[in-house]
Amino acid sequence: MKIVSGFVVREVGGKTFAVATGDLAKKFHGMITLGGSGKEIWEALQNDVTEEQIVDKLLDVYDVDRETAAKDVSAFLSKLRKAGLLLE
């Protein structure tokens, strides 16, 4: 899976935002705040990855058990999926 193209990611006031641009902005209004593991998950989704590979990436960065990381990834992905932002 992969994130749809068209997002611009920037730090504003110390927070990270992903904002839809161009044609994507016509379908998806609004922006996404990327906090904590959200940044790493987002970054991983720039390339075609599996859910398991994203979890592996989080385990490299954070000192958490696999179950917690998997829960985080699954929650984040389901939000993106609901908004129609994942290419699978």
Add this chain to the structure above:
Amino acid sequence: MLIVGIAGLVIGIEHRYPYLEKHCAAYKTDGTPDFSVTVTQEMIEAERAKAVDVPTGADDGYFESLSAAREIAHRLPACDAFLFHAAVIEYKGSAIAFTAPSGTGKSTHIKNWKRAFGDDVRIVNGDKPILRFSPEGTLYAYGTPWAGKEGWSRNVGLPLKAVVFLERGKENRIFPLSPADAAMPLMNQILLESDPETVAATLSLADRMLGQVGLFRLACTPDVGSALVAKNAIFG
């Protein structure tokens, strides 16, 4: 082509209806435009479809004017500037911007500043000012022809001292905000629907802005006391 001077920029506008020319009368200038925009009938229709809170008698000319503002807004970030949904006043040589979703009471609040401080307060723009960084890095707030229902607009630019995020309250209370807390409410009042390059430029301008102006959240009543509370927090 109509040539206007706004926010220190010379802007050309290709348009059809006489409304725009009248609307921009105080901003007319001549010279070679820094950039030009063209408003098409298609843009006018799109603007009409998007419009909320339309004044009676709004015709193609009115929507053409809104389209022109939108087209100009897309070009501003490349000039270190952006359109901000806010009411801006001048108080003793500084600009203060009050921002909130439509209907919160921006106009009421700035009327209270006039009531409280009289001639020390002058309105710069009631609805859509432009913020622009000077080459030295100071952020200025400029009046524009797009000034909301009341049409409060002056063709001036003043250094922006503070941004106040307004909300309705049972009593008047003001709190300083961190850039992190102000980021989301700020972005909700800036036009972000554009191409990637323009959005990226807008976000980096917003980030610079948060680092250098005072940031406050004001819970306010419709009374004159709201202006006193705000002024004391911003100016001491």
